[in-house]
Amino acid sequence: MTRTLPGVTGVLALADGTILQGLGCGAEGSALGEVVFNTAMTGYQEILTDPSYMSQILAFTFPHVGNVGVNAEDVEQMGESAATSARGAIFRDVPTTPANWRAGQSFDDWMKSRNVVGLAGVDTRALTARIRESGAPHAVIAHAADGQFDLDALVAQARAWQGLVGLDLAKDASTLQAFDWDQGLWDWPEGYPRVQAADKSVVVIDYGVKKNILRALASTGAKITVVPATTSAEDILARKPDGVVLSNGPGDPAATGEYAVPEIKKLVASGTPLMGICLGHQMLALAMGAKTVKMDQGHHGANHPVKDLTTGKVEIVSMNHGFTVDRDSLPDAVTETHVSLFDGTNCGIALKDRPVFSVQHHPEASPGPTDSLYLFGRFADLMKAGA
Numbered sequence: 001m002t003r004t005l006p007g008v009t010g011v012l013a014l015a016d017g018t019i020l021q022g023l024g025c026g027a028e029g030s031a032l033g034e035v036v037f038n039t040a041m042t043g044y045q046e047i048l049t050d051p052s053y054m055s056q057i058l059a060f061t062f063p064h065v066g067n068v069g070v071n072a073e074d075v076e077q078m079g080e081s082a083a084t085s086a087r088g089a090i091f092r093d094v095p096t097t098p099a100n101w102r103a104g105q106s107f108d109d110w111m112k113s114r115n116v117v118g119l120a121g122v123d124t125r126a127l128t129a130r131i132r133e134s135g136a137p138h139a140v141i142a143h144a145a146d147g148q149f150d151l152d153a154l155v156a157q158a159r160a161w162q163g164l165v166g167l168d169l170a171k172d173a174s175t176l177q178a179f180d181w182d183q184g185l186w187d188w189p190e191g192y193p194r195v196q197a198a199d200k201s202v203v204v205i206d207y208g209v210k211k212n213i214l215r216a217l218a219s220t221g222a223k224i225t226v227v228p229a230t231t232s233a234e235d236i237l238a239r240k241p242d243g244v245v246l247s248n249g250p251g252d253p254a255a256t257g258e259y260a261v262p263e264i265k266k267l268v269a270s271g272t273p274l275m276g277i278c279l280g281h282q283m284l285a286l287a288m289g290a291k292t293v294k295m296d297q298g299h300h301g302a303n304h305p306v307k308d309l310t311t312g313k314v315e316i317v318s319m320n321h322g323f324t325v326d327r328d329s330l331p332d333a334v335t336e337t338h339v340s341l342f343d344g345t346n347c348g349i350a351l352k353d354r355p356v357f358s359v360q361h362h363p364e365a366s367p368g369p370t371d372s373l374y375l376f377g378r379f380a381d382l383m384k385a386g387a
């Protein structure tokens, strides 16, 4: 039954019946997903446009989000995808009128234009503590300016959702057509340069790729071609790439089984240098015979410590994943190369007899620190060695 909640224009209805009440912002309407918290203090434009957040609702632990508004350069150039990303966002404070020389639009208007349903004025610390204790809940976020909500229907919708386990979203986040990419990493004062490709060529399989991965690869000097998630290994190898990259992406890696993992096996067998990032890391592990599992709360932030076991160095990294590679299931052919210093989960693997490696974290940052950018150099070195 629809009823009016006085002074309330936004709610979060959890599958267990809990209702958080606050003020709606951004788009009106409702969105269904899994609620995760992100601890990054900056980079809300990049976070809310990361395709890997499809079917998720983001709760920002940093209380003041949106204060510097939105700028076209970051949206057009660093916005990671227009169509597919988080549909809902939760904030402690109501986003204010922007005060920044780069702001071209208010955060609220931008959320409206991207159809992101926002909820502000809720106790995000309590929500975060709850997720830490009992895992990421299924929920519906709703914004209605007239304050009318059918709470029972929202809870029922959250309860009926199957959740992310078994859900394949990579195909939906992928490009449908192959395209070339020649934009490099942002640099002051030039901005985004066009990169003159040298002699190496890389095929990126797009499972929901972040643009900054493409930029980081282009900045190694390679010619970049992006292909759809369902492209066969034969079609990829016919392009005679010097290297292949398996991108990040949304959803359950194990649900991509039929169209992705068997093709990745063939790519590994071909001896072509290969690099996987996040979902690509998980799918490479599956292709090698390892298992992936759902985490309770996942890793979503921009200051996670990860150790590179091959050098002993610790890097502070950007993270966004809710599934993880079960390190105990790694076969003998695989070495563990990186580990999370937060909880000891696997963050990287390399094959012992092939020029193939992958990482769970995000060397392309966007947002976050660039400590792990060296991994693109490691990949370029593998391609050089294979020449």
Ligand SMILES: NC(=O)CC[C@H](N)C(=O)O
Pocket: 052, 247, 248, 249, 250, 251, 252, 253, 277, 278, 279, 280, 320, 321, 322, 323, 324
């Ligand atoms: N950023 C990613 O590629 C995320 C991978 C996967 N969807 C996960 O949640 O673990």
